[in-house]
Amino acid sequence: MNYLQTAQEIINLVGGSDNIDHTDHCSTRLRLTLRDNARVNQPALEKVPGVLGVRINAQCQVIIGSEVIGVYQAVKSLTDDQPKSESSTPVRTSRMSYIIDFIISVFQPLVPAIAGGGVLKSILLLLDLMGWLSRNSSTYKVLDNIGSAPLYFLPILVAITTAMKLKVNILVAVSAVSVMVLPAMSKQLAEGAEFFSLDLKNIAYASQVFPAILCVIFYAQTEKFFNRYSPGALRIFLSPMLSLLVTVPVTLLFLGPLGYEVGAGLATVILWLYGKLGFVATALLAGVLPFMVASGMHKPMIPYVVASMGQFGREMLYLPASLAHNIAEAGTCLAIALKTKDKVLKSTALSSGISALCGITEPALYGITLLHKKALCSVIIGSVIGGAFIGWMAVEAFALVGPGLPSISLFVSPDNKWNIVWALAAAGIAFSVSFFITLFIWREEQQATPADSLQATPELRFNSPAEGQVIPLEQVNDEVFSTRIMGDGIAIRPVKGALYAPADGVISNVFDTGHALSMLTNGGVELIFHIGIDTIKMNGAGFAPQVSAQQPVKTGDLLVEFDLEAIITAGYDPVIMMVVTNSERFSVSAEIPRLSINNHHNIMTLKESV
Structure with a gap:
């Protein structure tokens, strides 16, 4: 590549x-x-x-x-x-989108360090179990300390990622959080400490996540405040000093205990649900993981896993369920590789299956599973049955890493020698079920011929989406559109604040600010409409969408009402862009009338490229 x-x-x-x-x-x-x-x-x-x-x-x-x-x-x-x-x-x-983005940005970079240390510790347990390296030896203890370091100093690692996300001074943020894991501070808290007659709670902050996050969030506010009001000549030391003097006591008194309770509460809730639902919880989670991973929504599970690892040193829901799902993906892909006669599909399925065996399922999901309903059904059935077995046997994970055969040692338990055995058995069950179901139900899908395609997609004609003067895209004062990066299409200088559907279809998405939306026509054309240049800065003022996502529309239906005068008064160009985002499939022919037109005039014709 x-x-x-x-x-x-x-x-x-x-x-x-x-x-x-x-x-x-x-x-x-x-x-x-x-x-x-x-x-x-x-x-x-x-x-x-x-x-x-x-x-x-x-x-x-x-x-x-x-x-x-x-x-x-x-x-x-x-x-x-x-x-x-x-x-x-x-x-x-939206607030939820921001929270998800914040969670991913803070927790995702932690995974390599935690995974590396966790897998090392699980390998050491395996070596001790096999009698190759005693846990009482000095070598074992040194290596065990190496594996323990990332989890023990997790607050400092979290301080770094949070400070990077909030764009504040990383070293000062780390200094503030480091106080919580300072040996002298830990000893003082254990013996009973006060700050101006206020009691400090005895909390072991090592391996904790949420106290560090709250600390850095609060520090970001103090840094902003003191940077603004500190004299320029003194700011280099005065702002960090004052920020530390305010942030650390507030953290030890309030934010640290609050963050500790949040982490403990999160792990406790998950364990409570597991205790109530038992093996059903693991089975259900394993069954929906294909959809969660495909949409990226499995990432919000990371805070729970990290909190569980920090508090209990183990995790018994998400990672075990992921083992069942990952291996089921591998079973389905390898069965397709064995059965299909399509050389391209065989190669894709084989490489995706091997990748899934190693704990990475995206190639399998996007290359095989989500493209074929029978493959998806096989994966779900294998995941559910394998997940149910894992939950029934109460299999636990001891390292945060994608479960697969190379990382199977993460299921080595320091207390239960059978834990790794049940994990391997569950992997075998998930693989076998998905593999043999796929062999039984898989059939080659018939591919449409070029003649069929041409017959199914005749010439497609589109009306103007607005009343006004039609202009070529290259005359638009925005290079994203004028250079056709988004795709081919047409533009209109509107004389009326209304956007209409140029063809029959379904609305795909309406942007929160109302200045843009997309639709899929009945002829398979993907369109995006963008009202004005930089009008996203108006934050939705003056835009009133009349449709919502997944709503069918007919040619001429009103899509968006907008205040044309408000756009012009705010200093923005109100030109409307109608772009075919899958224009590589079509030859696009635009008609540019000299005079202004209404929304009943045809301005664009598409023919599928052969």
Whole structure:
């Protein structure tokens, strides 16, 4: 893979470097926090070589697979030195989207360190179990300390990731959190400590997550305050000193105990649910994991897993359920690889199956499972049965890492020698069930011929979405549209504040600010409408969508009412862009009348490319 070329295409198709606010990655996904999701050309982005899929929710998640680190580094190298446009202000997102984005940004970078230390400790337990390295030996203890360090100093690691997300001084933030795990402070708390006659609670903050997060969030506010009011000549030491003097006592008195209770409460609630539902909880979670992983919604489970590891040193729901799901994905893919006669599908299924055996399921999900209903059914059945067995045998995990055969040692228990045996048995059950069900129900799918395709998609004609003067896209004063990065299409300078449906179809999405929406026509054309340039900065003022997502519409139906005068008065260009985001499938022919037109005039014709 050419990392730089792939990275450049990704940057272009998400709206350019000035639309990227933050870049991160996990084991398979490039995670982009964007300023305006409306500028993403998702269909074209999904067709970039090396991209397995795209999911957009709180973040734009570009699924890459095992090459993600190379692509991430290339994207960083291409964007870090690029100045952000002064006009590019962050998009106003919903509170839930912001919370999810914050959780992912804080917890996702922790996984490699916690996973590395946890797997090392589980391997050491396995070596002791087999009699190859005694836990009483000095070598074992040194290696065990190496594995214990990431979890013990988890508050400091969390302080770093939180400070990076909030864009505050990382070293001062770490200094504030370090007080909680300072040996002298821990000893003082254990002996009974006061601060100006106020009792400090005796809490062991090592391995805790939420006290550190609350501490850094509060520090971010104090830093902002003292930076504003400290004299310039003294700010370099005065602001950090005052921030520490305020942040640390408030944390020890209030925020630390509150964060500790939050973490304990989160883990306790999950364990309570597990205690009430038993093996059913693990089975159900394993069954829905294909959909959670595909949408990226499995990431909010990480805080619970980290809290559980920190408090109990083990986890008994999410990671065991993930083992059943991962191995079931592998069983289905390898069965398809064995049975299919399609060489391309055979290769994809084989590589995806091996990847799933190693604990990485995105290639299997996006390349096989979600594209074939029978494969999805097999995976769900195998996951549920394997998850039920895991829950019935109360299998526990002791390291935060994607469960698979190479990392199976994470199920080695220091107290229960059978834990690893039941984990292996569950993996075998999940694999066998999904494998043999797939062999039994899999049938090759008939592919449509080119003649069928041409017959199914005749010439498609589109009316103007607004009343006004039609202009070519290249005359639009926004290079995202004028250079056709989003796709081919047409633009209209409106004379009336109304946007209409140019064809029959279904509304795909209506953006919160009302300035843009997308639809899928009955002829398979994906359209996006963007009212005005930079009008997202109006934060929805003057825009009144008349439709909602998944709503069927007919040609000429009113989609959005907007205040044309308000847009012009605010200093924005009110031009309307209608773009075909899957225009690579069609030849687009635009008609440019000289005079203003109404929404009944035909202005664009599409024919499917052969």
